[in-house]
Amino acid sequence: MKRQKRDRLERAYSKGFQAGAAGRSKDYCPYNEIDIKSQWLGGWREGTEGRLAGLFTK
Numbered sequence: 001m002k003r004q005k006r007d008r009l010e011r012a013y014s015k016g017f018q019a020g021a022a023g024r025s026k027d028y029c030p031y032n033e034i035d036i037k038s039q040w041l042g043g044w045r046e047g048t049e050g051r052l053a054g055l056f057t058k
Contacts, residue, residue: 009039016040020047021056 006014012031016039019028026044031037050056 008036012036012039013043016043016045017047018043020044020049021051022047023051 016029020043026041029037029040031040
């Protein structure tokens with residue numbers, strides 16, 4: 001049985017979250033499309049907030 005690829009927007013959010021949790025700049029965003037970029041930035045924001053709150057360590 002084939003595995004389905006995850007939704008592009010969900011993947012962008014996840015990658016943004018990982019970047020934010022790792023302390024990367026939002027300028028690191030690799031997407032140009034508005035919808036996908038906004039999802040990535042939303043994930044980045046959540047990851048950054050978590051890192052600043054002390055939930056993640058490097």
